Amino acid sequence: MTDPKTIRLFAKDKDARAEPGKLVHLSDLDGYAIEDPAPDLRGWSVKLRDGGALGTVDDLIVDTDQLTVNYLEVKLGKEFRTSSDNEWVIVPMQAAYLDLEHEDVIVNRLPARGMAEAPRFRTGNAPRLAPTTTEALHAASSWEPLTTEGGAIEEIQDDRPIAE
Numbered sequence: 001m002t003d004p005k006t007i008r009l010f011a012k013d014k015d016a017r018a019e020p021g022k023l024v025h026l027s028d029l030d031g032y033a034i035e036d037p038a039p040d041l042r043g044w045s046v047k048l049r050d051g052g053a054l055g056t057v058d059d060l061i062v063d064t065d066q067l068t069v070n071y072l073e074v075k076l077g078k079e080f081r082t083s084s085d086n087e088w089v090i091v092p093m094q095a096a097y098l099d100l101e102h103e104d105v106i107v108n109r110l111p112a113r114g115m116a117e118a119p120r121f122r123t124g125n126a127p128r129l130a131p132t133t134t135e136a137l138h139a140a141s142s143w144e145p146l147t148t149e150g151g152a153i154e155e156i157q158d159d160r161p162i163a164e
Helices: 133-141
Strands: 009-011 024-025 032-034 045-048 055-061 068-076 088-091 097-100 104-107 109-111 143-145
Touching: 024 104, 055 088, 068 133, 088 133
Parallel strands: 045 104
Antiparallel strands: 009 032, 024 055, 045 055, 055 068, 068 088, 097 104, 109 143
């Protein structure tokens, strides 16, 4: 597993344009690609540290000032939805570690009040919109280290592997 610290984009051609100061879905950002050696996480399974499936990475949300992936837009699995409709949440990259061998994203944090209280950024057939900076910061700040019966555990460090 690896810590994704930063996934950067590069302009594939001279016509690539990104309006500065925005958060944009990678799929809506024409002319850009993920810089090697970072993988494209779209379609990867998102799992909790215990191996439970949270959902699937549907898209990547890019900060156009830095041209970096800051958030994952995750389509939740049925067990985490609050209704029968499809639901999407935003997971900050700081809460994710990559299992390159299995093409999984491992989440080592959850919203403080649990997934039932995590803000849904899209439900059902609602149009896909990138979050505002305020919404994204709120989502990121709600994700806290997972806890155990004994209390909060330390965040996983770069050199500490996650047990499989």
